[in-house]
Amino acid sequence: MGFLVAQFLSGLAHASSLFLVAAGLSIIFGVTRIVNFAHGSFYMLGAFVAYSLADRLSGALGFWGAVAGAAVFAGLLGVAVEVLLLRRLYRSPELFQLLATFGLVLVVQDLALAIWGPEDLLGPRAPGLEGIVRILGRPFPQYDLLLIALGPAVLGLLWLLFHRTRWGILVRAATEDREMTGALGVKQTRLFTSVLFLGTALAGLAGALQVPREAANLQMDINIVVEAFVVVVIGGMGSVAGAFLASLLIGQLQAFGILIFPQVTLVLVFLVMALVLVVRPYGLLGRPQAVPRAGHAPETPIAPASQGARIAWAAALAVLLALPLAVGDYALVVLTEVFVLALFASSLHFAMGPGGMVSFGHAAYFGLGAYGAGLLMKHLGAGMVPGLIAAPLAAGLGALVFGWFCVRLSGVYLAMLTLAFAQIVWSVAFQWYSVTGGDNGILGVWPAAWAAPKWAFYYLSLVLAGGGIYLLRRVIFSPFGYALRAGRDSPLRSDAIGIPVKRHQWAAFTLSGAAAGLAGGLYAYSKGSVFPNLISISTSVDALVMVLLGGVQTLTGPIVGAAVFHGLETEMVRHTDYWRLLLGVAIIAMVLVFPQGVVGALERLRPRRPGQAREEAVAR
Amino acid sequence: MTAAMTGHRTATVTGTGPGTGAGALLEVSELDAWYGRARILNQVDLAVARGEVVALLGRNGAGKSTTFRAIAGLVEQRSGRVSFAGTDVSRRASYEIARLGLGYVPEDRRIFTDLTVMENLEVGRQAPRNGAPSWTPERLFTLFPNLAEMRNRPGGRMSGGEQQMLTIARTLMGNPLLILLDEPSEGLAPRIVEMMANAILELKKEGLTVVLSEQNLHFAALVSDRAVIIETGAIRYRGTMAELAADEEVRRAYLTM
Known part of the structure; x- marks a missing residue:
């Protein structure tokens, strides 16, 4: 007593x-x-x-x-x-x-x-x-x-x-x-x-x-x-x-x-x-958040790539395909990581941008993918190919379950619930020692022999990450994607015209989780190991930084964001002990200078099509 | 009711002059406003003399609320000149405009639902102002007797009519020289509309200048000296209330549904 x-x-x-x-x-x-x-x-x-x-x-x-x-x-x-x-x-x-x-x-x-x-x-x-x-x-x-x-x-x-x-x-x-x-x-x-x-x-x-x-x-x-x-x-x-x-x-x-x-x-x-x-979606004594009044101007809707952009993409892809002939292993390893992170960032962007669901715990699905592959190897001795298939499945399943709860909320509450789920996954990975190895992680998660050379894994990552990003992009411009964006912009009207908004969001959340899981699986094989810190808050924040750096309402954003972020981080860690200080200052400076993200800022510099403003005025 | 009101009205009419020129308390010229890239107001001109009650009339979506919001400094993208009591306020923040004695009463009332009636009034309180009627909660309770019985009731547990009274009373606590009243009769029961009309005439007697927006021509005619009609963001008509009453063509063009 x-x-x-x-x-x-x-x-x-x-x-x-x-x-x-x-x-x-x-x-x-x-x-x-x-x-x-x-x-x-x-x-x-x-x-x-x-x-x-x-x-x-x-x-x-x-x-x-x-x-x-x-x-x-x-x-x-x-x-x-x-x-x-x-x-x-x-x-x-x-x-x-x-x-x-x-x-x-x-x-x-x-x-x-x-x-x-x-x-x-x-x-x-x-x-x-x-x-x-x-x-x-x-x-x-x-x-x-x-x-x-x-x-x-x-x-x-x-x-x-x-x-x-x-x-x-x-x-x-x-x-x-x-x-x-x-x-x-x-x-x-x-x-x-x-x-x-x-x-x-x-x-x-x-x-x-x-x-x-x-x-x-x-x-x-x-x-x-x-x-x-x-x-x-x-x-x-x-x-x-x-x-x-x-x-x-x-x-x-x-x-x-x-x-x-x-x-x-x-x-x-x-x-x-x-x-x-x-x-109680707004907490014990909370109340629904007031919709912000007369805030920022509505964003310009994302548009399919123009002819010029398609040519630029094709050129960039050609350069990336030819690159292993020209550069050494170190550059290939860094670029492989950039591909993986670009897929990770794109998956988060898919949930945030078109889906309108800000995930503050996207590391959960990255980690589920990595652990999916790692645990299959550790307990069943499975190789890389089954591992890479298991990764998106495990993460997608996790996102399916967590997403069912998350799509009931919106705004900050949704972000906090995703954070909560990520912390649950993290604590399971960290505390369930007998299965996950706790903070000792899982070691020896190596690629199959044919993918072991740096250049081979580089191509594998390029194909899988590039394919994943392409798929997400196609979905955004499919009827499903339009319905999803309609639901984000006006849930009531979408409901009224017969779009099941929550179900669409749930599906989008699951797809986003699966894509993050594929990125996590690739990441595990590129590092050869899986640790609980893959699921930590800082991984989630890294992904957010990448997306926001690039700009939420752009499709190229997450890719550019991932490249800039990973490049900066790699350089800073090499040159200073106080990289967190520099990264923090860089984040603050960028938020202050580019409130629309890097790509968003570039797009603002581009002149508008004449007459566009007028049409919108009439449409109003 | 009408007899008493007409009495007020004839007693206080200050003439039919449009109130332009240096003597105007509020002078708006070439006011434009945008939401995003959509232009809502197009070169709005408006002048209001001290002591006048002016009705801004127009259909839903004509730009009445945006005109008020732009004058009160609540529309970020605006251009043009707004001068109030001799001060250029066109680039001022909304709190500065309010502190100069220009009160704004929003259409959707926007009562602080968590705060009691007394607390709502406290938020609006400002120091007494020269040349403006001076208000205390007690004086406001004689203007709106319903409120006196619910001093400690949270704003969220009041009826629409009571909230409409509170939102006006809250703005009056700032002892303004002029108030912008956005659709004061909207959605109210006829009995409350009548009280509202009486209150506005009472305010006019106190010497307060009032600009109100209305779709209800009958209500506007009861309380106003002059009418200004807005349509798709531009001013289309100015005249006295009596002139508008005689001009069926204008009413049909801009006011009837």
């Missing part, structure tokens, strides 16, 4: 720190509509800064001074980020904002590495709360009792702030309808900046308060932000009370889940999130 109570209480303590982070994330999302991936970075910086300050300040006040200082520091940094970066992105598509904040994650990671070094840093205990209390005979840290009290206290203070001050009322109004709030005379920039301060200061506070409980380390940021996303999505985005309920749920789930299913705690959390989203 005492044990269960202690477990319950430690669940509550965890829930409190989770709530502080999630509340900040939710408030920021509510007002700015930006999903701040870098929120965990403020948490991590809070911990590091508190560690350093506590080192310099002394006495009982020193520790609490350090905690307060860290929170203020995180808040001020949040203000700087809002003023310098986010403010320029409020009109950009959601994903660009997400991407920019992910760039920020990379920058902060390397800066923290440069300042605090790679070692875990164990900070001081809280003065006066070093000891334990006995609860039903069980020892329990005094400090955790403080945390347990802190969660409801912060919830109460936030409630007062949002209901009893003019500032809070304006924030709630802006959460509901930004444009109307502005039309009533409220200056939004100041509101946004102050919201960023509050949200990031809460994250910094949570990080600082964590110092006596766990060593500050460089993995804190991603770990907490994924957990906080889950909490915010379960609670309902923008709802502080929902975040509180959800953090209690997740805190207890982890406290007791670890007793019952120690191997699958991660899966458990994401399963609960998936369940909640299926029953």
